[in-house]
Amino acid sequence: MKSMIEKIINKLNGIGTFSDIRITKTDQENIYFERGNLKNVSNSLDEYHIGVRVLIKGTWGFASSTEIKEEKIDQLIEKAVKNAKEGSLFKDDKIDYIPQKPFVGEYIFVPEKDPFKMDLFEKIEYMQKIAKNMVGREKIVHSMLFAHFYKQEKYYANTEGTYSHTILYDVRPSMMVISSDGKGVQTRTYPGHMPGRRGGFESFEKFNFFDNSEKIIKEAVDLLDAPYITEKNADIIIGGSQLALQLHESVGHATESDRIFGMELSYAGKTFVKPEYIGNFKYGSDILTIYSDAGDKRGLGYHPVDDEGIPSHRVNIIKNGILVDQQTSRFTAQKLGLEPSSNMKATNAGDFPLIRMTNLCIEPVKGSLEELIRSTEKGYLIDYTKTWSIDDNRNNFQFTTEIGWKIENGELKSIVKEPTYYGITKDFWNSCDAICGEDEWTMHGTFYCGKGEPGQLMHLSHGVSPARFKNIPILPKE
Amino acid sequence: MKNMVNKFKSIFQGYDDFKFKFTLSNWQTDFYRFFRSMTNYNISKNSLTLEATVYKGKKSYSFEISEPNEKKLKTKLEFVNKFIDNLPEDPDFVDIEKDTTVKELPSINNNILQVPLTKKIEILASIANKVKKYDHKIYGTFITNFVQFYIINSNGVNKYYELSPIMLDVKSMSNKNMASVIESFGGADFSNFNEEGFEKRLLNKVELSQLDIINIDPGKYPVILSPAAIGEFITYLGHTINGRSIDTKESYFIDKVGKKELPDYIDLSDEPLNEGTIPYFYNQEGKTLSNLNIIKKGVFENFMVDNYYANKLKMNENGNMGTNLVLHRGMDELPDMIANIDKGLYISKLHYMNFMNPKETTVTGLTRDGTFYIENGKIKNVVVNLRFTESIVNILKNIIMLENKLTSIPSSTNYGNFFIFSQLMPHVLVKDFSITSSTNTL
Numbered sequence A: 001m002k003s004m005i006e007k008i009i010n011k012l013n014g015i016g017t018f019s020d021i022r023i024t025k026t027d028q029e030n031i032y033f034e035r036g037n038l039k040n041v042s043n044s045l046d047e048y049h050i051g052v053r054v055l056i057k058g059t060w061g062f063a064s065s066t067e068i069k070e071e072k073i074d075q076l077i078e079k080a081v082k083n084a085k086e087g088s089l090f091k092d093d094k095i096d097y098i099p100q101k102p103f104v105g106e107y108i109f110v111p112e113k114d115p116f117k118m119d120l121f122e123k124i125e126y127m128q129k130i131a132k133n134m135v136g137r138e139k140i141v142h143s144m145l146f147a148h149f150y151k152q153e154k155y156y157a158n159t160e161g162t163y164s165h166t167i168l169y170d171v172r173p174s175m176m177v178i179s180s181d182g183k184g185v186q187t188r189t190y191p192g193h194m195p196g197r198r199g200g201f202e203s204f205e206k207f208n209f210f211d212n213s214e215k216i217i218k219e220a221v222d223l224l225d226a227p228y229i230t231e232k233n234a235d236i237i238i239g240g241s242q243l244a245l246q247l248h249e250s251v252g253h254a255t256e257s258d259r260i261f262g263m264e265l266s267y268a269g270k271t272f273v274k275p276e277y278i279g280n281f282k283y284g285s286d287i288l289t290i291y292s293d294a295g296d297k298r299g300l301g302y303h304p305v306d307d308e309g310i311p312s313h314r315v316n317i318i319k320n321g322i323l324v325d326q327q328t329s330r331f332t333a334q335k336l337g338l339e340p341s342s343n344m345k346a347t348n349a350g351d352f353p354l355i356r357m358t359n360l361c362i363e364p365v366k367g368s369l370e371e372l373i374r375s376t377e378k379g380y381l382i383d384y385t386k387t388w389s390i391d392d393n394r395n396n397f398q399f400t401t402e403i404g405w406k407i408e409n410g411e412l413k414s415i416v417k418e419p420t421y422y423g424i425t426k427d428f429w430n431s432c433d434a435i436c437g438e439d440e441w442t443m444h445g446t447f448y449c450g451k452g453e454p455g456q457l458m459h460l461s462h463g464v465s466p467a468r469f470k471n472i473p474i475l476p477k478e
Numbered sequence B: 001m002k003n004m005v006n007k008f009k010s011i012f013q014g015y016d017d018f019k020f021k022f023t024l025s026n027w028q029t030d031f032y033r034f035f036r037s038m039t040n041y042n043i044s045k046n047s048l049t050l051e052a053t054v055y056k057g058k059k060s061y062s063f064e065i066s067e068p069n070e071k072k073l074k075t076k077l078e079f080v081n082k083f084i085d086n087l088p089e090d091p092d093f094v095d096i097e098k099d100t101t102v103k104e105l106p107s108i109n110n111n112i113l114q115v116p117l118t119k120k121i122e123i124l125a126s127i128a129n130k131v132k133k134y135d136h137k138i139y140g141t142f143i144t145n146f147v148q149f150y151i152i153n154s155n156g157v158n159k160y161y162e163l164s165p166i167m168l169d170v171k172s173m174s175n176k177n178m179a180s181v182i183e184s185f186g187g188a189d190f191s192n193f194n195e196e197g198f199e200k201r202l203l204n205k206v207e208l209s210q211l212d213i214i215n216i217d218p219g220k221y222p223v224i225l226s227p228a229a230i231g232e233f234i235t236y237l238g239h240t241i242n243g244r245s246i247d248t249k250e251s252y253f254i255d256k257v258g259k260k261e262l263p264d265y266i267d268l269s270d271e272p273l274n275e276g277t278i279p280y281f282y283n284q285e286g287k288t289l290s291n292l293n294i295i296k297k298g299v300f301e302n303f304m305v306d307n308y309y310a311n312k313l314k315m316n317e318n319g320n321m322g323t324n325l326v327l328h329r330g331m332d333e334l335p336d337m338i339a340n341i342d343k344g345l346y347i348s349k350l351h352y353m354n355f356m357n358p359k360e361t362t363v364t365g366l367t368r369d370g371t372f373y374i375e376n377g378k379i380k381n382v383v384v385n386l387r388f389t390e391s392i393v394n395i396l397k398n399i400i401m402l403e404n405k406l407t408s409i410p411s412s413t414n415y416g417n418f419f420i421f422s423q424l425m426p427h428v429l430v431k432d433f434s435i436t437s438s439t440n441t442l
Helices: A002-012 A068-088 A120-133 A200-206 A207-223 A240-255 A330-336 A368-376 A425-430 B002-013 B072-087 B117-134 B193-209 B225-240 B243-247 B309-311 B334-339 B392-398
Strands: A018-034 A037-056 A059-067 A104-108 A140-159 A165-182 A185-190 A233-236 A290-293 A316-321 A360-363 A378-390 A396-408 A409-417 A420-424 A432-435 A442-451 A457-465 A467-473 B018-036 B038-056 B059-066 B136-152 B156-163 B166-174 B180-189 B219-225 B266-271 B290-294 B325-327 B343-357 B360-375 B378-383 B386-389 B399-402 B407-412 B422-426 B428-438
Touching: A002 A018, A002 A068, A002 A140, A002 A165, A018 A120, A037 A068, A037 A120, A059 A068, A068 B038, A068 B117, A120 A140, A120 A200, A120 A207, A120 B072, A120 B193, A140 A207, A140 A396, A165 A200, A165 A207, A165 A442, A185 A207, A185 A378, A185 A396, A207 A396, A207 A409, A233 A240, A233 A368, A233 B072, A240 A378, A240 A396, A240 A425, A240 A442, A240 A457, A368 A409, A396 A425, A396 B360, A396 B386, A396 B428, A409 B038, A420 A467, A425 A432, A457 B002, A457 B018, A467 B309, B002 B018, B002 B038, B002 B072, B002 B136, B018 B117, B059 B072, B117 B136, B117 B166, B166 B193, B166 B407, B180 B193, B180 B343, B180 B422, B193 B360, B219 B225, B219 B334, B225 B325, B225 B360, B225 B392, B225 B407, B225 B422, B243 B309, B266 B399, B386 B392, B392 B399, B392 B428, B399 B407
Parallel strands: A037 B059, A059 B038, A104 A165, A233 A378, A360 A457, B180 B360, B219 B343, B325 B422
Antiparallel strands: A018 A037, A018 A140, A037 A059, A140 A165, A165 A185, A233 A467, A290 A316, A290 A360, A378 A396, A378 B343, A396 A409, A396 A420, A432 A467, A442 A457, B018 B038, B018 B136, B038 B059, B136 B156, B136 B166, B166 B180, B219 B428, B266 B290, B266 B325, B343 B360, B360 B378, B360 B386, B386 B428, B399 B428, B407 B422
16 A cells, blocks of 8 residues: 555645645444344445545645545546646635645554454344343333444555554444333433543443443433422533533634634534634633643544644643643644644545544543532532533533432432533633542543534544533523 | 446345345535635545345344445355354344335436536635625535435335435625625526525625624524524424334324324425425335325324334334425515514524434524524614524424425535435524523624
């Protein structure tokens, strides 16, 4: 493959200001149980994509195909060039590219248990035991257990001499039960909204699904008779699973700098962040530091080099509550006077790279969750996302979680159903008065961060530990 | 492609004890994206994909092959044949689709060729030039797809169709205050695109976006929902009107067939054969589709039920997918609807909506791209983006006026080898619509 890529780069040299080529090979397997029965086992192996991107007259042209044949390359390049040249007819703000030093890198992740080499029946048998355990339970009307195994090999090269080769493995396991008493319906999921992890089948096993299935069954049934929160404001401790999504929606997307320039306005939206906020905007409380680190190998967002040739490195986005940087591309970094943050990525080589979160994390502070609960006189611990929604500018959000626990005098009491909180991004993060420490810090991951047109679903991670937020508006329900 | 299908079919048929279904799709898109009145990027993509499921008794295995050929398929089937006996059975297994009826389909143009990039740019440059005097710039997408699709199974299903939908979304946004409005076109026939009419409708909205911007308090308001906005609510409702939602007990409409749930003047149907939409003649399993009444004169009549759930739930299969939803027109003119409001809102477009509780049809989401304040029967102000929290069934129950004409609204699944759909929707006036907070921003 390397020699083929070299030939393509030779063809691209001299075409326009900058060009790059990506080839990906993706393997995926899904195993899905419903009500204890194997409903679907499917795979898609050796899915190849090739994508060529050229920058001509300050305009991008892109063409891709699933057909990897040397004799088709000229056709692909020709199409990308045509797209750039014709696209430049409607352009008055050209993209200049500050040249980057070439980078050569390789990273091969080796899972403990390669799901694509394991015996299929070993996986099925392991999962079936868990799936069967959720069946025949009183008031549980539906249950499912799902595993998505993923492997992607990627080659990236550009006309600046950068070359990278990676092989990565991700797994996304999840389970859900639905309870009903004939009137209402409640759901409980595990391990929550962001169950994606780097690794092989061993990552699935670490979640201890069997024991946790007992827990979610009990909670789903108990929720049917649980009260709603009736207060209009409350102190809330947000568990890691939900906090990862809160971070994702109200900081992650808000600090993607393509949104500042309206490049995502037609679909994903804008951001309330303005260029002049960088360096002085009080995004959160003093204890809040949020960083993007594509170089953290624990996360799904790891890469040696991004999809336009920027090596991975840590960038503080918010430092001690102040917005200090953005997630950038080479284009937007230049526009904002920043260094590129290594956040340009595409789902596969058939997709155009966009500014994407990689591993966006909240720096841990101190203490355990138990200590945090003990220090809370009155409030709620809430977790496990049920509904999420945020506005076009990433300013007004509303989240409902599946479950909450009332806290009184530092102790967890009864459960509440569908706690719904809302707020304005800046006010919310400034109300954060405690963040748990390193021991509570976990990398949560998703396979489904949607962005761009045509839409791309990205794998990425958020490292968080539970945190407390004061006097948060609650949407009461009778 | 036809030869390839026949070869694949004979390879599958070589395994006597297998049942099978497969689709072979050749998918192409020319996807132009623009921002700040200039090119963002143009993407040309193509892919050839085989998706298949093999059945042996009540056991099944599914796979996908990118750029398939005979060798890849034979290797895959040999692999499946070795282990399928050891898979656990699915006690809920039902036989695959049996509907072998074939529709005579209209011939279509390949719109990737009919509407080349230079033509797209010519149209958009003209629009950009016209909104410039309002200090606006345009943002959006101009998509043309061409898809060839074969659906084959061992019960004799052998269907083929082509689609070449077009979708144009143009947002015009003020450089000064970010007030934005949107106009869309979608369909299968580009000759239906009236450039002058499109520009005129967009410019009328741009004029309105010049009004002063205000915020409003949370509360219940009468609102006029644009065809796009009511269409989005109804699309969400569609998720609770299918077989799966009955099976998971999450449908509001369980035990409500034949019951009057909504006002007399609410008629909702799925009309895949309606020529005013982007027609879909077959569902993904090859079932030949017909138009289906979902709600007739306020009475809930039908769920959308595919082959699997029809068998599992002992219901009649219709195969409808909610790809072509039509909320039928009423008797009212839009100006009369506006005149009917003392203090209320016009909502153009929704954003980031999600179910809070599907059984109750409660959702939360936001407005964008043109929310206006109406006072004493006149549009008075642009309103910042607002959050609503509402039950979709309540919205339908609270419709008090329906526009006397329908607008075609395109939408796209956007991900993977995405499909483009269209609905026909009128403006509706809804009372007591619940605004729960403000974003304070546009």
